[in-house]
Amino acid sequence: MAWDLGLAQMLRDDLAELDITEQKMFGGLAFLWNGHMVCGVHKGGALFRVGKDHSAKAQSIQGVGPMMFTGRPMKSMVECSAEACADDQRRGQLMTMAMATVRALPPKA
Structure with missing residues (x-):
């Protein structure tokens, strides 16, 4: 597998309370809400x-x-190194910005 399974699980856990779908994309795994990509994991x-x-x-x-x-x-x-993503505060800041961005978009049909 080209991406870090542990990092994918951290993102999955961060998004657990939302109706998120997962899709292979960019050689990694993307997490989507209402059809819009929020975040994802890839090699590195x-x-x-x-x-x-x-x-x-x-x-x-x-x-x-x-x-x-x-x-x-x-x-x-933006890209975030695996080491930076392991920091809950930094990952949380990025997730907050990502969710604000995606929540402002209309749902895809």
Whole structure:
């Protein structure tokens, strides 16, 4: 498996009270709410959909940087190292930003 099962379980636990679906994506595992990706795991860490408005704040957290896809940064996504994600406070900050971003989106049909 290309991603850390323990990290996937941490994210799953963080989202346990929500109706979350899981989908293989980006060579990893994505967690979706109302059809929108909230976060996911991949080789080396996690990614969070924090939105453009929260991107700079998210990247100021130690261990967090821009999500690169095909050599370009994805403006609404950030990557978090596995070590940073193991810290409940840092992961919690990112999850709060990600859920605020996704809650602002209309449900997908």
